[in-house]
Amino acid sequence: MEQLLYGGAGVILFALGLWAFLVYEPLLRKLIALNIMGSGVFHLLIAIAERGELPPDPVPHALVLTGIVVAVSATALALAMGRRLEDDSGGR
Amino acid sequence: MRRAASLIIGAIITALALWLLWVLQTALDMGAGPRLAEQAFAGLPTTGVSNPVTAVLLSYRGYDTLLELGVLLAALLGIWSLGVASPGFQPAGVVLSGMVRLVVPLLVLTGGYLLWVGGYAPGGAFQAGALLGAAGVVMRLAGDETAGLPGIRAQRWLIVAGVAVFVLVGLATLALGQGFLSYPQAWSKWLILAIETAATVAIGTTLAAAYVGGRPWSHAVVGGRD
């Protein structure tokens, strides 16, 4: 039950992020939305690492760490591209 | 019109979320299910580290981490290809710069501690690298245009250090006939520490350089945008 609660929260975060990504135009909102989707997936992975009495599963934890680095990298590149567009169009 | 569209999208996504929740419950109801934790714990003594997450990141699934460092590098190369950095912020006042002088060494020290502690407790290369990167961010916010980073030529070597050490270790073990990234057990601990140290430096440099947001100025004089 607890797992469903935490994992379900991850699924809902994913859905909220997806909605915001599709509905809002500005780059910053889209990027935040993508990161929320990512957090949702990471949340789910952390939730399923926990199995009752047993010690938590380190594999999903490691996957999440890898995923975070990838998300940071992609966000940084997207922000730099957005910044470049803003500079070129005179700060629109 | 837009409102209608976002409502329709909202309805579809709500249905999707409900479906996913149901599927998740089905997956969880299928019982405890297999997992890799037991195997991961069983293999731990031979990895040379006692923190299972570090063992997964650097030993069991080291190849993922190698490519992940490649992703970080690719992002910075992409940022550099977009143009030169904007000048930094104005120099900070006495209070801020005094605090920065205090905080930055602390961040570096804590980073080093996290790197070392990662072998047996939560911590490791990424956490340590993130602190180094944060030190760079703080310095740039306080007016240091370079975010405390060395010149472009040194930066280029620093950002490739993580992947380079990792892949060279992999090739060395391959040359020894052990297979890519199969550390000999006796050296495992030290190889992992070497890889993590290089990765920490690379991650810290890359994050700070990404925050600077463009090629450093010195290079811009030579090249310039085309």
Next chain:
Amino acid sequence: MDASLALAVSVPLIGGLLATALPKRAQGLGLLASVATVLVVGWVMAGVWQQGSLHAELGGWAAPLGIALAADGLSAALLGMAALVALGVGIYASGYFRSADADRHFWPLWLLLWAALNGLLLAADLFNIYVTLELLGLTAAALGALTGTVDAVRANLRYLLVGLLGSMTYLLGVALVYTSYGTLDLGLLSNALEPGPVAATALVLMTAGLALKAALFPLHFWLPPAHANAPAPVSAALSALVVKAAFYLILRLWLDVFAPVVTPSAAGLMGMLGALAVIWGSWRALRAERLKLLAAYSTVAQIGYLCLFLPLLQALPPGAERDDLFVALVLMALTHGLAKAGLFLAAGLVQRSAGHDRIDDLGGTAQHMPATTFTIALAGTALIGLPPSGSFVGKWILMTSALESGQWWWILVIAIGTLLAAAYVFRVLSRAFNLEPTPRSFVTQARTEVPALLLALTSVAVLGLAADPLWRLLGAGGGA
């Protein structure tokens, strides 16, 4: 333990590192790394040719705890195509970029992209695929924006965001798989998998994410501007390789790993989307005003053709006929990859020479560059599917199996797509036959024209007339 697999990823990766650290020697190091990578890929292909498939456990840990690399006929064929195209693109690029600065930025990213591509084609682990997909997506978007124009940056920013959306959706599917099956290894997963809502949902999520990256209709909207605005060598690689890589993963999941989960109606839906892609992409290519935009829309159509194979492969029982159809699918993918790379490289030369690539005003330019015009004609032959190109054989087998399995309606789609392709190719070529003074030499700039020409020539002549080894490679690999 097979060393060649790890080397196929490490060699371009090291090349990328050196090109980053030593920017002044980036071009020389890049070309050197390209040649070395081609040699390693040749070694992998030889291994698959002899042993049927290759497998390597990384880190000394067997799956499921460790990560494995694997190569079979399908991945070997695509690796080989990627190596040919990448070598051509590399040589072309060494004569293409006018400023030293663009050249320095190109090489590290390009070699990282190649490493990601090889890693993706060899990956045998769901999460590892995610990491290679991200490396591929980031390097591709950064390379696409290398021209630095507002249009290019905007289109490739959108490409990056769409790619991230695709990866996140894919990753959610991976998380569901791990919840139920506790493994990420493709081989172990395909043994453990049982049809049910969890497996089906995971497949849908992963396919949706990958379809976004493969620009499968109606998720293709990002492709034409991103590919049309990138520098020519990059467009060639994006269209020929990066999009194919995502489609390769769809194939891997549908035909290999998740095969028991796939139902006829699901495969039929993919075929439907493919059919719409063929017609819509070809139509837009016909209406395109710019040569590079035409090439980009034609890529949308070509991905559609590949999807048409899915319902037929699903309907056929394992056997010689299904193997033939699978080889035809790979043949189409290879032919298109080589032809499209040649076409984009040639389009880049036309654009550079004329200062634009508006199809209606190209007459004189095309005539000044006989080799380039010939390249466009050859690539066009392959895109239409005229004999002796590889896609002629591919389409022929596709139509035969459509007839035999009673799904005749796909033949209509193929016929319409082929007619439209003929129309858009001849629309370009007809401009080349104005009355202009004939130039003295066939080749005007060898370093850029020859790679383009050879790629297009391979797609027509080698793949069409000498496709037999492909049967052996794939048959031996048991990829189907």
